[in-house]
Amino acid sequence: MSDILKVENVTLQFGGVKAITDISFNVKEGEICAVIGPNGAGKSSMLNVINGVYLPQIGTVTYDGVERQSINPRDAAIAGMARTFQNIALFQGMNVLENIMTGRNLFMKSTWLEQGLNIGRAREEERVNRLAVEKVIKFLQIESIRKTPVSKLPYGLQKRVELGRALVAEPKILLLDEPMAGMNLEEKADMSCFILEINKEQGITTVMIEHDMGVVMDISDHVVVLDYGKKIGDGSPSEVMANQDVIDAYLGVSH
Amino acid sequence: MATIPGLVLSHNNNHPDAVALRYKQLGIWNSYSWSDYLAEVTSSTNALKSLSIGKGSVVAVYGNNVPKLIFSISAIQALGGIVVPIHPESTSSELKKILSDSKTEILIAEDQQQVDTFLGIESECSVNKVIYLDGRGMATYKNENLNSFDDLIVKSNNASIENDINSINENDTAFYLFDEHEDSLYKVSHAAIINNSSKIITLNTLTEKDSIVSYLPLSIPTNLLFTFVTSLNSGMSLNLPESNQTIEKDIQEIGPTILYAPSFVFKHIITSIAYRIESANEANYNRYMNHYKSLMEIYNKEVSGESSLLDKIKKSWIMLTTFAPAKNVFGLTKIKHAFVSDGVLSKVNFDFFHAIGVEIQHSFGQAASCGCISVQPDHSVSSENAGKAMTGCEIKINDDSEVCFKTDCSAENLAGSNNSNDGWVNSGYVGKLDDVGNIVIDGRLEDMITLKSGKKFSPENIENLISCSPFVKAAVILGNNQDSVSAIVVIDPNSVNSWADRKNIRYTGYTELASKEEVKDLVKEHISCVNDSLESSLKVKRFVVLHRTLVMNEGEVSKTMEVMRKKIAINLKDVLTAIETNKDNCKVDDIDQLSYELDINKI
């Protein structure tokens, strides 16, 4: 299978601090790629570079055959990237349904005038997209909290809603930033199932940052290991597990 | 001449556009008219035809109430097949037992969860094809016996099935129903179960304008009778909730006029009300308590016919300000008949529901009697009995105090074991008949406890009394061959949670909450109250607050939340031994592989 995403020699700095140094890796179409590494390894920054929240100083990201030095987040979304955030970025003033509906905004073609008058196309779009959203709600089994304000939901469910919001955009590639952080075992199991199903049954390429090594080894096809902004491992889960640098990084050998 | 698919056909002829079935999916209520219903049954029938289902084929339907599963029941029967409804939460041993006893050939499973359970025991039964309704999560399954129902439907034609339906006989077997307590299957014919439901319909004048929500799996015989068959027979709409988490909200949205519920559901409503009011502010809490007291006083006057106009006004005020909102929340506002099966409500709760205008009608029945042998009439005020035998039924008590019945709508045990003399069937329950012939059920025969003193009693009465507290989810009474009676008490997580919040008790989880001294005192106080109403030899002397709830998946409670003593005796044998040997505490090695320390408290 071909590479859907190529990260080449990316370096990202904030002021004088290097968050990422010269990182390259490829993500194949249809795989689950996990990016792992200790805290502060630059994982989230990597994701932010991929979908254009941060602009790298050096390096390019090739997505879907187009090589770019930078992309803005909106264009990334239009090109079929969707993502979730490490510290849940749901819209706190809205309920679950509305939050997931925002994920469909690129499918809404009617003008604000039509929407304000609630006529024709606007009304119909609201119905059609609601249907798409409802399918995701069913998929994630969150029917019972459909109209609950997200601010009232427990953490685990918020993560699930955020996944729903990304998923409903019908992305080609899904970027998940610590989808299982702070969850209990049962919630982790559910989330793993959802991610696997999204990947295997809907064929959506997934790039995921995750701390839980058990989960990573279980569900990912490909693992990239970062440490202090540098890549120290890249390969299948078993290869990575055998890599001495990775073991050192995780067991905390002094640098 | 009536058969299950025949009823569908006749409704289609009489009122094709009336709503037959509503189910919530993707956030909205979709409805099927009778003609849609027939069309769905037709396509399912044609699909199943391709699997060469014919007269006498046994097909299991395994899952929650989703429309496809409901349609396939009629479809199987239209081909002369026999339907075995299986509870979606069945343990694999139960599933194996049902499948092999019934010699099921084809299994229609709802989704991955059911398919997985089945695949675990695939080699041990005679099923040769599995049809699933929802293929989610099974894309990688390689088993060639797995088929998607949708694929079958696409491949099949859409021929009329009127001839198929007309060629089946009402005396053909329609269902094999599983009785959890007896651990055996019963053969139920179309005529038997339909006639039985007709009795309920005439007795309560149910019409096609009524509506009912079926939120429990149809494998529960009483549920099958009261919801599925009764709605088909009377033509009322059958409503299916969106998922198991949304039942409460869905019932509220529909606002059914008829409610069928095993007793645990009403118990749950009581607990939920308590849990809500426990977290109300002081003033509202106190007013609720006062209103509750006045309401019950007025109700008692009403029953004895002494209520004055002032009482009526007062009651309307109390209803408007305190109890109508509760009815609204649980969707009980429009209820005309509420049938209770599988256990009776304690007097307090029974009276409460009657007082707020939800007319509870106890019924008694099981698989052997096609779900119902007796039902209380409307406006009955006694909480103890389960009504008189319905027309065509007779009830007597044999020498062992066991309830025996005879009915024209009987079901035959597949193993043929309890078909006793002259058509009298032993129900497996002990009970008595009161002066006017109402049947009073005490409990299951096999559960009877004999104390060392030789005193024999049914634990269920005491269990009912203990669990009528909103803080108690369940209770198990022990005492066989012992000096005194003991109890294992399971507290209700929700209501005790909010009670604890109110009392500023800190805890991290259920297990810790259950071990709190305050909680033990709460339980102790309640049991002491219960003891006051018990004769001295039956007073509960010791109790244990269990560190977890009872688990249906383990078979510790039945599908209708009755305690299953045999299984509990195995899973919690450490507790039982400790109580038997008069210890003060015990160490439990539990099913989750962890061990817990429990105190045995004395009263």
Add this chain to the structure above:
Amino acid sequence: MDWVYLIEVLVGGLMSGVMYSLVAIGFVLIYKSSGIFNFAQGTMLLFASLTFVKMTENGIDFWTSLFIAAGIMVIFGVVTERYVIRPLANQDLLALFMATVGLATFQEGFSQFIWDSDVHGLQMSKFLDIGLLDPAPIFMSDHVPWLDILIPKFDIFASLVAGSLIVVLAFFFQKTKTGLSLRAVSDDHMAAMAVGIPLQTVWAVVWAVTGIIALVAGLLWAERVSVSFTLIEAVMKALPVILIGGLTSIPGAIVGGLVIGVGEKLGEIYLADVFGGQGIELWFAYFMALMFLVFRPQGMFGEKLIERV
């Protein structure tokens, strides 16, 4: 346009800039310590100076009035922290801003309700025998022959007061324990709390200090204009100042004040004709700030925000 005139304009601008800075410092203090955009700064000015003026009008001597007014402002600051800011501590910044709008409204009504809504003049020279308070301006040509401009003595007085206030504040923040805590709090709330700095006490101190600054600024403004509800508009004037300076920087507030003061005067002189109307002073400061912010959204000395996601 000759350049002597230009210098006069510049000096005038600088002087009014000092006045803006005085208001702006109070703003920055509160914003820095708690992230609150204190809209009530203007009404604090009004309240403080009105309290002071009413006392002197009733025959209380200058220093006693000043002392009592300062005391009232401190109490007011502490009460505000306790009953307005603390209960809202977990709300978002917009809510806190709106709370200060409410506070401003309340204070506007309250100060005029307990005192009155009249326009009061303030002449400090009546109380204080300081040469700089003499209404006669300094003729610069007396000192520098070629510099034929007038400088009001009061402007020099105001600058001196402002300057010493800044020195005192700087000392307060650099050398005292409370000052240090405040700097810690402004750097990182959570970290400050973690090392045991009492956040609420620090806030109370900040509100009290801001009250005193408001008193000083109020008196100076009152001397220049008058004591009436128009003082509230001082806050409107100070807005572009702090925004140009960057909300978190006291030097920024000062430089911003000077930039706006000078810019406004220059604009009035050189650009009024271009716009074909007088009184562009009314909006020119905002346009300047706007132009500035479009190129540097965080203000001159403001901290650049890296938004973490």
Add this chain to the structure above:
Amino acid sequence: MIYRETGNFVTNYFKDREIFPLKFDKVVVILGLLYLFLYVPTTSEYFLSAHVIPILAVGLATVGLNILTGLTGQLSLGTAGFMCVGAFGTYNLMLRVPDALMSLPFALLLSGIFAGLVGVIFGLPAIRIKGFYLLVSTLAAQYFVWWFFNSYAWFLNYESSGVVAIAPKFYDYWGLGNFLGVDMQGYPARYLLALVICIGLSYFAKNLLRSNTGRNFMSVRDRDIAASVMGISVPKAKLLAFFISCFYCGVAGGIYSFLYIGNVDLMIYEVDRSFTILFMLIIGGLGSISGSWLGAIFVYEFPIIFTWVGDFIFQGAFNTAVVENVSNMVYGVFIIALLIREPGGFAALWATTKQKLRMWPYPH
């Protein structure tokens, strides 16, 4: 207590989006509309002119500000400036466009569009600057607009007094009044025009709020980075919010001048008014259309009722200064108390009341 939702189920997504899903609500709304359209016009001229019409005008401006601040999270202190554009726009359209081509309702809407465009210009900086820094842009709008109309006398038709009375012929509506035999300059007719516009625009705003546009606005308000990651164009959303909001304010300004006071007066549109409308918004509740109306009614009526109380109970003890000061204190206390106890303002109080009507005495 009174609300009953049992038996209220939706069978399609249109029904699920209804503004008033419960029958009880529908009945109340229909009765309310009948009251507003049939009874209110027959009340006294005083009631219409001193209470109802001004509330309609400022309420509409509050709805406008709500779209910008409540929905999109962009603070604005320029409301009165945009109202001013609307008032002057309407006046000049009526004055300068031949009568055959222009009538008051169209002039109101057209000048609303002018105001919207002015809003977009002053909203442009919002693309770069965020939060409190944006105050400077809206204040610039407020002061600039005021200065502009003050400086260029052409817009006031060179009226030296600075106030221009509105000619009766502006209420001609192409002779509609003669045709119907109704005095179109009379307060009932003015009221009805204002009412139709306000209800129409409130409905429009409500629709917007529950549509994609409204969700985009709210997502920009709640998390702008997440919004752009979802593919929402943040600049476009902000500018659109400015346009729509200022359109509402412009129409409100037109209504205020033409249907309420009957003259165009610059003094009405000073920055104080922007604040008054901000109070209405905060007290009413950010993000809620009905809340804006409740807030407008409260803030507008309080001084009137307070004066009335003073006249009746204390024999006119309160002069205007006292009334104004007390009103300000009350607004201040209300704003702070609401923010602490119920940040959603009157709208949230109303929602809680409704919830109580359903659930009371149960807390949930």
